[in-house]
Amino acid sequence: MPRRHKRWLTTLLLSVTGCAGPFPQTTLAPKSDFGIAIDQLFTNIFWWAVAVFVVVEGLLLYAIIRFRARPGAPPPKATHGHTALEIGWTLAPAVILVFIAVPTIQTIFRTSGQAPDGAMQVEVIGHQWWWEFRYPDLGVVTANELHLPVGRPVALAMTSADVIHSYWAPGLGGKRDVILGRTSRLAFTADSIGTYYGQCAEFCGESHANMRLRVVVDSASAFDAWVAREQAGPAPIAPGSVEEKGRAVFARSACIACHTMEDVPAARAVIGPNLTHVGARSMIGSEMVENRPDHLAQWIANSAAMKPGSKMPPMVLPPEDLTALVAYLRSRQ
Amino acid sequence: MSASATGLRSWLTTTDHKRIGLLYFWTAFVFFLVGGLEALVIRAQLAGPNGTLVSAEAFNQLFTMHATTMVFLALMPLTAAFFNYIVPLQIGARDVAFPRLNAFSYWVFLLGGLFMNASFLFGAAPDGGWFGYANLTSKQYSPGLNIDFWLLGLQILGIASLAAGFNFIVTILNLRAPGLKMMRLPVFTWMVLVTQFLIITAFPVITVALVLLMFDRFFGTSFYLPAGGGNPVLWQHLFWIFGHPEVYILILPAMGIVSEVLPTFSRKPLFGYTVVVYSGVLIGFMGWGVWSHHMFSVGLGPIADSFFAATTLLIAIPTGVKIFNWIATLWGGQIRFAAAMKFALGFIAMFIIGGLSGVSHAAPPADLQQTDTYYVVAHIHYVLFGGTVFGLFAGMYYWWPKMTGRLLDERLGNWHFWLTFIGMNLAFFPMHFIGLLGMPRRIYTYGPELGVSTMNLVSTIGAFLIGIAALIFVYNMWRTRRHGAVAGDDPWGGATLEWSISSPPPPHNFDVIPTVASRLPRWSATQLKAIPEGAETAAPVHVPAGSWWPLIAASSLPIMATGAIGRMLPVVLAGVAILIVGIYRWAYEPFEA
Ligand SMILES: [Cu+2]
Ligand SMILES: [Cu+2]
Numbered sequence: 001m002p003r004r005h006k007r008w009l010t011t012l013l014l015s016v017t018g019c020a021g022p023f024p025q026t027t028l029a030p031k032s033d034f035g036i037a038i039d040q041l042f043t044n045i046f047w048w049a050v051a052v053f054v055v056v057e058g059l060l061l062y063a064i065i066r067f068r069a070r071p072g073a074p075p076p077k078a079t080h081g082h083t084a085l086e087i088g089w090t091l092a093p094a095v096i097l098v099f100i101a102v103p104t105i106q107t108i109f110r111t112s113g114q115a116p117d118g119a120m121q122v123e124v125i126g127h128q129w130w131w132e133f134r135y136p137d138l139g140v141v142t143a144n145e146l147h148l149p150v151g152r153p154v155a156l157a158m159t160s161a162d163v164i165h166s167y168w169a170p171g172l173g174g175k176r177d178v179i180l181g182r183t184s185r186l187a188f189t190a191d192s193i194g195t196y197y198g199q200c201a202e203f204c205g206e207s208h209a210n211m212r213l214r215v216v217v218d219s220a221s222a223f224d225a226w227v228a229r230e231q232a233g234p235a236p237i238a239p240g241s242v243e244e245k246g247r248a249v250f251a252r253s254a255c256i257a258c259h260t261m262e263d264v265p266a267a268r269a270v271i272g273p274n275l276t277h278v279g280a281r282s283m284i285g286s287e288m289v290e291n292r293p294d295h296l297a298q299w300i301a302n303s304a305a306m307k308p309g310s311k312m313p314p315m316v317l318p319p320e321d322l323t324a325l326v327a328y329l330r331s332r333q
Numbered sequence: 334m335s336a337s338a339t340g341l342r343s344w345l346t347t348t349d350h351k352r353i354g355l356l357y358f359w360t361a362f363v364f365f366l367v368g369g370l371e372a373l374v375i376r377a378q379l380a381g382p383n384g385t386l387v388s389a390e391a392f393n394q395l396f397t398m399h400a401t402t403m404v405f406l407a408l409m410p411l412t413a414a415f416f417n418y419i420v421p422l423q424i425g426a427r428d429v430a431f432p433r434l435n436a437f438s439y440w441v442f443l444l445g446g447l448f449m450n451a452s453f454l455f456g457a458a459p460d461g462g463w464f465g466y467a468n469l470t471s472k473q474y475s476p477g478l479n480i481d482f483w484l485l486g487l488q489i490l491g492i493a494s495l496a497a498g499f500n501f502i503v504t505i506l507n508l509r510a511p512g513l514k515m516m517r518l519p520v521f522t523w524m525v526l527v528t529q530f531l532i533i534t535a536f537p538v539i540t541v542a543l544v545l546l547m548f549d550r551f552f553g554t555s556f557y558l559p560a561g562g563g564n565p566v567l568w569q570h571l572f573w574i575f576g577h578p579e580v581y582i583l584i585l586p587a588m589g590i591v592s593e594v595l596p597t598f599s600r601k602p603l604f605g606y607t608v609v610v611y612s613g614v615l616i617g618f619m620g621w622g623v624w625s626h627h628m629f630s631v632g633l634g635p636i637a638d639s640f641f642a643a644t645t646l647l648i649a650i651p652t653g654v655k656i657f658n659w660i661a662t663l664w665g666g667q668i669r670f671a672a673a674m675k676f677a678l679g680f681i682a683m684f685i686i687g688g689l690s691g692v693s694h695a696a697p698p699a700d701l702q703q704t705d706t707y708y709v710v711a712h713i714h715y716v717l718f719g720g721t722v723f724g725l726f727a728g729m730y731y732w733w734p735k736m737t738g739r740l741l742d743e744r745l746g747n748w749h750f751w752l753t754f755i756g757m758n759l760a761f762f763p764m765h766f767i768g769l770l771g772m773p774r775r776i777y778t779y780g781p782e783l784g785v786s787t788m789n790l791v792s793t794i795g796a797f798l799i800g801i802a803a804l805i806f807v808y809n810m811w812r813t814r815r816h817g818a819v820a821g822d823d824p825w826g827g828a829t830l831e832w833s834i835s836s837p838p839p840p841h842n843f844d845v846i847p848t849v850a851s852r853l854p855r856w857s858a859t860q861l862k863a864i865p866e867g868a869e870t871a872a873p874v875h876v877p878a879g880s881w882w883p884l885i886a887a888s889s890l891p892i893m894a895t896g897a898i899g900r901m902l903p904v905v906l907a908g909v910a911i912l913i914v915g916i917y918r919w920a921y922e923p924f925e926a
Contacts, residue, residue: 057685063668067664082604090650093649104642104696112634210389
């Protein structure tokens with residue numbers, strides 16, 4: 001039943017919007033148990049609302065047309081009220097609300113963030129204005145791109161490093177605020193392989209609009225391969241190569257004060273994203289721009305020009321150092 | 334100096350509720366236009382993806398100031414304009430209970446609004462959202478003056494609202510004409526009374542919240558800062574314990590206006606007066622038990638979520654009852670489609686939509702997808718624009734002739750209504766879809782890949798239509814100065830006391846205080862009737878003189894705030910001195926000058 005309603009709603013949407021999507025952040029095509037539970041509840045409420053809308057607006061419109069003043073008509077009868085009617089229209093909404101409240105409360109308890117035993121644990125940390133993802137059981141730390149296996153329960157334990165943000169990837173379910181000094185939880189099982197887009201939903205300062213993320217839901221084997229590569233440690237560097245020169249630039253620049261880079265022993269800071277495998281990410285700056293050499297160079301030179309307010313200060317480097325640095329970062333697969 | 338005197342001085346010192354009402358009206362209307370302009374810049378920025386009209390920083394200031402202005406500087410004071418002008422007339426009084434306190438409220442409001450907007454001159458307009466969530470508003474994450482302007486401005490405005498709240502409660506409870514029992518009060522006055530109780534109970538909560546924030550920012554305390562043992566969620570609780578009643582502070586007066594306009598233009602008494610009054614009171618009470626529905630995404634746990642979902646759903650019942658009673662009022666009537674009536678009917682039609690979308694985010698799981706998206710932006714604008722603003726426009730067309738002696742033009746009113754109606758639906762209806770398709774609110778830019786560009790363009794076009802409609806209304810008001818049809822005492826055949834006296838009323842309102850024998854004193858079974866006169870015979874009425882002290886006392890507040898912004902203790906102390914002297918002289922000022 002709800003499935004059929006859903007298609008109806010989507011068709012309506014498409015005809016209204018005059019475009020065919022693909023709507024990468026839609027809440028109406030959920031691909032997880034959490035998202036589907038919400039969607040069923042919303043669909044239920046939606047149809048109640050449509051019914052009430054039609055009845056009440058219909059009555060209003062009828063009254064407006066039927067009882068418009070006509071010249072020569074006798075003055076209207078002064079009715080002051082009607083007890084039975086008034087009791088009736090107090091009870092009617094009450095009954096409808098019961099039909100909404102019961103599934104609502106059931107869904108609240110079903111979606112309260114309790115993951116089954118054996119769920120994969122991921123820590124989510126919101127930063128102004130990027131996302132950190134840690135897999136404590138796997139020893140993996142990454143940024144802005146969350147990788148999950150399909151069909152396996154996931155438990156997100158989330159907090160913030162600074163102000164309040166809200167983790168939201170609509171295709172996989174609802175959002176949850178992340179707050180400094182508090183752990184909030186979400187639990188869900190993704191049911192389809194794919195890439196899901198999301199972004200911070202709680203206003204968090206200048207670049208709130210640019211605090212985006214993606215969730216890559218993979219088959220079990222593809223996910224394991226990703227984990228193996230992340231765990232493998234830094235990619236090796238040929239002696240005398242431009243990458244080696246880039247690493248030297250990195251090691252003597254301010255980068256190490258903010259970033260972790262496994263093959264640079266001095267770089268263990270956690271103010272910015274972990275860069276050990278930055279070359280493997282498809283985008284940089286929390287989905288601001290594609291991960292390309294020219295973008296990396298612009299980002300390092302002046303990230304705030306791409307992302308207003310960026311907490312990474314402009315890094316002034318001689319051009320050949322910058323080129324080497326970019327080559328090095330690109331090689332961090 | 335009598336209250337009918339003219340000239341600048343007479344306005345600066347006035348204590349006449351009608352003049353103060355007009356001052357409120359014009360000031361709030363200017364702020365309404367300012368807030369509207371801010372909205373148009375926002376919509377222009379979002380007309381297409383990757384907009385570059387304004388910077389991220391400017392955008393954040395604009396949406397913060399748009400909401401702050403509309404809530405505190407436009408809509409609340411516009412309702413206050415009607416409280417001031419109309420309530421004393423509806424209850425057969427010669428003024429409010431505390432005329433000088435009334436003047437003080439107005440001046441504090443004006444100066445608080447100017448103080449808040451002065452931040453633009455420093456390029457430091459508030460930028461933390463109208464909800465100002467901790468810990469983004471802390472000194473660490475908002476080091477500029479922006480948040481200082483916001484919190485001090487709100488503190489000043491809160492004083493204006495509180496003073497007016499007490500004044501109107503005392504006025505309504507004590508200054509009613511003989512025979513005007515509580516259950517004979519016009520519904521508008523009833524809703525004003527409920528609103529004032531909400532104001533005097535809700536504003537202290539935001540005041541406390543702001544004082545704590547002020548301590549955090551000015552003196553390094555940690556009420557909202559986890560590092561020092563504080564909790565940013567505390568701010569959210571305090572803010573919404575105020576914030577939800579605030580929604581009713583904005584909507585109940587509009588419901589009151591609609592409950593006056595519908596009977597007048599259907600020539601039928603309000604259906605179920607008692608139920609409409611009690612449901613208004615009930616909404617006022619229930620509004621206190623729902624605040625955490627603004628915080629479902631915080632994750633307060635399934636028990637709290639279930640409780641607040643249930644209380645929120647319950648509010649739909651008294652609200653639904655009101656809507657049915659309004660429709661029943663129309664039923665069997667003789668509906669005249671004056672502009673006031675069109676806006677009142679538009680109010681009902683739009684408020685239904687806002688109420689229904691509200692039910693969908695009363696369900697916490699559904700809200701986890703909807704909150705902080707454009708879906709909620711759609712919802713609040715159906716409630717506050719389709720609701721409150723439509724109600725206010727209905728009130729403006731309805732009472733303009735009483736306030737100025739001249740009628741607003743109906744043909745322009747027709748254009749105004751339809752453009753506003755079409756514009757608002759174009760602007761706000763697509764936002765439901767924009768939100769469900771995943772666009773968060775408060776973002777200065779979005780990518781074309783979201784697939785919401787066309788809908789955003791439509792929304793922007795709608796917003797500009799509303800802007801054009803507002804210009805038509807401004808022209809209409811301007812026109813009435815010379816060309817408006819003369820109204821007479823009662824252009825509409827209204828049932829309540831304000832229509833029994835001249836338009837505009839004389840300074841003392843009533844030559845003889847009327848005696849009221851029914852709920853609709855001017856309506857008999859078949860026709861309009863004169864109000865029976867009281868035992869008192871007409872005698873010269875003494876009108877109190879004006880006073881400078883309310884203005885002087887009010888001016889101390891922005892002085893103190895300026896001192897605080899500039900971290901200049903002597904200036905703060907000078908403000909305190911002015912306040913003390915102002916209140917002392919005011920207290921000992923002879924009432925007759
Ligand atoms: Cu954010
Ligand atoms: Cu609320």
